[in-house]
Amino acid sequence: MATNAIDQTRRMLSLVTYLRERPGARVEDVARAFGITTDELISDLHVLPMCGTSFRGGDLLDIDTDGERIWWHNADAVGSGTGEPLRLAADEATALLVAARAVATLPGLRESDRDALQRATAKIEAAAGESAGASSRLSVTFESEGGVFADVDRAIAERRRLWIRYYSPARDELTEREIDPIRLFAVGHTYVEAWCRLSEARRTFRLDRVAEIKLLDEPSDPPPIELRDLSEGLVQPSVSDPEVVVEVGPGGRWVAEYYPHDSAEELPEGGLRITLRTPDPASLKRLALRLGRDGRIVAPEELADSARDAARAALAAYDAD
Secondary structure, three states, rough: OOOHHHHHHHHHHHHHHHOOOOOOOEEHHHHHOOOOEEEHHHHHHHHHHHOOOOOOOHHHHHHOOOOEEEEEOOOOOOOOOOOOOOOOOHHHHHHHHHHHHHOHHHHHOOOOHHHHHHHHHHHHHHHHHHHHHHHHHHHOOOHHHHHHHHHHHHHHHOOEEEEEEEEEOOOOEEEEEEEEEEEEEEOOOOEEEEEEEEEEEEEEEEHHHEEEEEEEEEEOOOOOOOOOOOOOOOOOOOOOOEEEEEEHHHHHHHHHHHHOOOOEEEEEHEEEEEEEOOOOOOOOOOOOOOOOOHHHEOOHHHHHHHHHHHHHHHHHHHHHH
């Protein structure tokens, strides 16, 4: 079963308490108690030493394992009621205040969240005292994606439909559409998964490609959809998707690392013959243009012809200049 970041965070918080009470606990016993594999537990243990009451060395959790047992060497130093009262250093107070003020300016932020954020900011300012002075001389401005994120987040919370103008790189055009947002997620970039009323299908939109967005009064009503497991990445081709064959030279071997594929056969002089699947073969024309002399689409024939035509048109545009 896939585990999301929230589930892992909850588990790791419980793990801290569990390990404090069981010095030298056996790896197998802890994994069994939490219903996870030993590999998952070891992965958590690699993260815990980066956590603590601050990022200063002595305040981080000093936890390690020899593969059989788990040892926590500074449990008393960070224990509740045994360490010094937590205080914000000047750099920590400045970072928190600058971030809080920037988030409070995001368009589309729910008023209840904005009010709560402003109350928290005031408390931090009071606690930090003179240390907070530097934050008033700093500011952060979010790019347009931040405003889009806030509007999508609000639409999801209030179950409202969105109107967007969206840039599609595969077709190199802007389209207008109404969408019922389902969830936000990040895989390299930030995306919204939604039910698109234009295509009457589930679609994924990258937030930095949203040119314009409006929150509508119509209620969002997406059909029941099983959410995809994104642990293996955003692009997960289906066996029913059309097959595309690309041949690349040594300078194009990166394609096999970047694109999920069915096979990659070695060619003479360091090249590769890559077979992959995609629901939108036309989108690979941009890949062909990017490869230039380092690769070409071999099949299907109509896609290869279309890529050649696109390359000729691009060259003709340069010649015209």
